[in-house]
Amino acid sequence: MKSVVVQDLVVSYGEVEAVRGTSFSVGAGEVFGLLGPNGAGKTSVLRVLVALRRPQGGQAWVLGREVTADPRAVRRVIGYVPQALSADGSLTGRENAFLFARLYGLEPRRRRARIDEVLGLMGLGPAADALVQTYSGGMVRRLEIACALISSPRVLLLDEPTLGLDPGARRGVWEHLHRQRDESEMTILVTTHYMDEAQQHCDRVAVMSAGQVLAEDTPADLRARLRPDATLEDVFIALTGTGLGEDKGGMREVARTRRTARRLG
Ligand SMILES: Nc1ncnc2c1ncn2[C@@H]1O[C@H](COP(=O)(O)OP(=O)(O)OP(=O)(O)O)[C@@H](O)[C@H]1O
Numbered sequence: 001m002k003s004v005v006v007q008d009l010v011v012s013y014g015e016v017e018a019v020r021g022t023s024f025s026v027g028a029g030e031v032f033g034l035l036g037p038n039g040a041g042k043t044s045v046l047r048v049l050v051a052l053r054r055p056q057g058g059q060a061w062v063l064g065r066e067v068t069a070d071p072r073a074v075r076r077v078i079g080y081v082p083q084a085l086s087a088d089g090s091l092t093g094r095e096n097a098f099l100f101a102r103l104y105g106l107e108p109r110r111r112r113a114r115i116d117e118v119l120g121l122m123g124l125g126p127a128a129d130a131l132v133q134t135y136s137g138g139m140v141r142r143l144e145i146a147c148a149l150i151s152s153p154r155v156l157l158l159d160e161p162t163l164g165l166d167p168g169a170r171r172g173v174w175e176h177l178h179r180q181r182d183e184s185e186m187t188i189l190v191t192t193h194y195m196d197e198a199q200q201h202c203d204r205v206a207v208m209s210a211g212q213v214l215a216e217d218t219p220a221d222l223r224a225r226l227r228p229d230a231t232l233e234d235v236f237i238a239l240t241g242t243g244l245g246e247d248k249g250g251m252r253e254v255a256r257t258r259r260t261a262r263r264l265g
């Protein structure tokens with residue numbers, strides 16, 4: 001069975017049609033990348049999948065359950081790391097994790113062990129009792145992932161998990177995600193701007209632009225179809241007619257937001 005199926009999805013905000021008939025599917029245990037430039041509609045798709053927004057059209061299933069028909073059942077099996085900052089800098093890592101353990105309704109007697117476990121999984125054991133405002137950007141992101149793992153989700157949805165991080169921190173986030181996936185056979189759906197990351201870390205990807213999926217396949221097959229030496233970024237440019245260079249004000253803006261946010265006041 002597919003872990004996630006999105007079919008003809010439409011999401012509008014007033015006049016703005018952010019998602020315009022998007023379809024793709026994610027196999028069980030896959031690391032799947034939803035790729036696209038600013039405003040492509042990636043976050044809007046994730047909001048539907050985590051039942052935070054009702055679509056104007058189409059349907060979405062997570063582990064066979066239709067999201068709008070059974071949002072509670074879907075929320076019980078997913079973990080979600082939103083694009084915006086979700087960790088509280090004035091608390092320690094352990095205290096942040098404790099809040100999520102309560103939020104997810106973890107039994108009190110299981111909380112302590114599970115919190116130690118997820119913090120350890122994300123390499124935060126030694127920093128567990130430090131205030132999050134002293135963490136690096138990569139550590140903050142790994143804490144947010146740890147919090148999303150507390151309920152042992154079968155599907156983890158991450159919105160731009162590495163945005164604004166330096167290369168070492170990005171690698172750290174991915175190493176921890178892969179380890180977690182290998183141990184638990186969890187399905188991972190991630191959005192990203194970074195084509196190099198998608199090429200290296202995703203089993204399959206969907207390229208999205210202006211609310212529509214233009215292609216869906218393994219990075220290797222997409223590249224081979226364009227030309228033998230093509231990178232995923234070449235594929236992206238060929239499909240969308242646009243690059244993702246640093247000259248894009250929008251992307252720089254988001255990266256800056258994330259950098260500022262990670263200082264946490
Ligand atoms: N709450 C909202 N109200 C109005 N318009 C919105 C809202 N959220 C998103 N949009 C618009 O919908 C479109 C798609 O936005 P979305 O955030 O889904 O894209 P994205 O691919 O996640 O972009 P980014 O890479 O910048 O995160 C954009 O034009 C955006 O301005």
Ligand SMILES: [Mg+2]
Nearest residue numbers: 042043083159
């Ligand atoms: Mg987004």
